[in-house]
Amino acid sequence: MARRNLVGSRGLITGASSGIGKALAEELIRRRCRMIVAGRRTERLNELKKLGEDFGAEIIPFVGDLADPDARMQLAATARETLVALDFLINNAGMGALGRFEDMPPERLREVMELNFFGPVELTYEVLPLLKEGNRPIIVNVSSILGHRGIPWRSYYCASKFALQGFSESIRAEMSRHGIDVLVVSPGRTRTELFQGPLERGTEPAWPEPKPVSPQYVAQKTVQAMLRGKAEIVPHVWGAGMVLLSRFFPRLMDRILRRYA
Ligand SMILES: NC(=O)c1ccc[n+]([C@@H]2O[C@H](COP(=O)([O-])OP(=O)(O)OC[C@H]3O[C@@H](n4cnc5c(N)ncnc54)[C@H](OP(=O)(O)O)[C@@H]3O)[C@@H](O)[C@H]2O)c1
Numbered sequence: 615m616a617r618r619n620l621v622g623s624r625g626l627i628t629g630a631s632s633g634i635g636k637a638l639a640e641e642l643i644r645r646r647c648r649m650i651v652a653g654r655r656t657e658r659l660n661e662l663k664k665l666g667e668d669f670g671a672e673i674i675p676f677v678g679d680l681a682d683p684d685a686r687m688q689l690a691a692t693a694r695e696t697l698v699a700l701d702f703l704i705n706n707a708g709m710g711a712l713g714r715f716e717d718m719p720p721e722r723l724r725e726v727m728e729l730n731f732f733g734p735v736e737l738t739y740e741v742l743p744l745l746k747e748g749n750r751p752i753i754v755n756v757s758s759i760l761g762h763r764g765i766p767w768r769s770y771y772c773a774s775k776f777a778l779q780g781f782s783e784s785i786r787a788e789m790s791r792h793g794i795d796v797l798v799v800s801p802g803r804t805r806t807e808l809f810q811g812p813l814e815r816g817t818e819p820a821w822p823e824p825k826p827v828s829p830q831y832v833a834q835k836t837v838q839a840m841l842r843g844k845a846e847i848v849p850h851v852w853g854a855g856m857v858l859l860s861r862f863f864p865r866l867m868d869r870i871l872r873r874y875a
Contacts, residue, residue, distance in 0.1 A: 620645045624698075625642065626741065628705055630659065634806060637832065638836060639651050639673075641833045643671040649666075649674065652677075652689055652707065654677060655677075660675060676692050683736060687740065700747075702748075703754070708756065708774075712768065730774035751794045753796045755799070757800045759850065760775050761776050761778060762800060763860040783798075786845060799835075799846075803826040803827070804850070805826040
């Protein structure tokens, strides 16, 4: 049985200007949600606003750099002023970071953690009172299969997603007192702009690359999981295989990964 009906619900989604976040925003617009969509690219967010008008969904663009704590506070203030209560919060904005640990400047770790970890944690803290006032509220944290298994050339990214994973598991138990669900989405390789970012370009080992799935596929699976009140999904068959392999045969996984270090 469905745990919630998202039609007409109020929410906030970060990283809505491209990739998984955009596809999620489009799915939710079709359900006529009232939503704040956050990102740095104004034009992309305005396109969502226009799409919202076609479907009768009120879309409120918020332009800001969520690696900046002040912007996160402003985003939470916007939610308080415009939506008053939240039925869902989707922490999706994120960045990659490619490179061997020994070649990565430590400042890069701070950048990655600021957006991928402190961003979701602080935003969740700030809007928690609004979620408590929501209707069958849910927090959705977009992590990664690399939040389950560390791989070479992605140490900072993996660290940020492991941190998000641990945080989500901890608060899931605490939030149940308030009737707030916590869903962790762990995508595998997905066809988005993430790998085109300046921090993702470079020479990397010749991995056996799994076929990427579309952001629309990840968004559909995420919305289904929100409706059913699931705790965790891995919307990628190959990715789910990797998570299971590393859980049950961690030493074998170590041996395989050493080849690509
Ligand atoms: N693609 C994959 O294979 C994959 C796999 C596992 C997990 N993920 C996770 O999925 C999430 C979404 O990524 P994606 O793949 O859809 O990549 P994407 O297309 O690059 O989208 C990233 C989103 O985050 C926003 N963003 C980036 N830096 C920001 C900043 N400083 N302040 C505010 N917003 C910022 C971007 O908007 P602006 O540029 O407009 O700010 C964009 O909307 C991330 O958390 C990522 O780690 C992706």
